[in-house]
Amino acid sequence: MLIAKQKRKENLAEYILYLYQIEDLIRAFKLDMELIEQRLVNSYDADDKTKAEITDWYANLVLMMEREQIREKGHLQFIDNLKNDLNDFHMKLMETKQDGVYVQTFQAVAGLLTELRQKNPQAKNDVDLGITSIYGFLLLKMQKKTVTDATTDAIRRISQWLSALSKIYRDFETGEFSFE
Secondary structure (H helix, E strand, O other), X not given: OHHHHHHHHHOHHHHHHHHHHXXXXXXXXXXXXXXXXXXXXXXXXXXXXXHHHHHHHHHHHHHHHHHOOOOOOOOOHHHHHHHHHHHHHHHHHHHHOOOHHHHHHHHHHHHHHHHHHHHOOOOOOHHHHHHHHHHHHHHHHHOOOOOOHHHHHHXXXXXXXXXXXXXXXXXXXXXXOOOO
């Protein structure tokens, strides 16, 4: 919860990736709040009030995962909504071309995204494709699987694009950027 709050303020793409990890962690604990409290919440160096807030946060996520029937796979609806919002913002940036540097950053990865879409046709949009690709890469690295230099470079480029998009989105949310 503490990390999630910070990531949400700073970088929406990183926040979404973090929530993917939390969903998988909750699944690893079989959506069992007792295990989550014992193994996760109690490991935080925090006061009792903060630990109670963290417990509530996990409990709410577990409840949502159960209600949305994504015990085994899939993502919470609010996460999909965030990806869609970020993609809509991306599309508006591309349409208005208001930030030329951003347009160039995206154009540098557009071909790569086209290639990735062939491997992942179920991706809903560019942001979904980028975030899913990065998360898949992170899972491969955690599993100590071999990753080619070309894949590592592709993920680095996608990360740079999503980071640029997230920065402008954050500026938009704080009023430092507008489309007028």
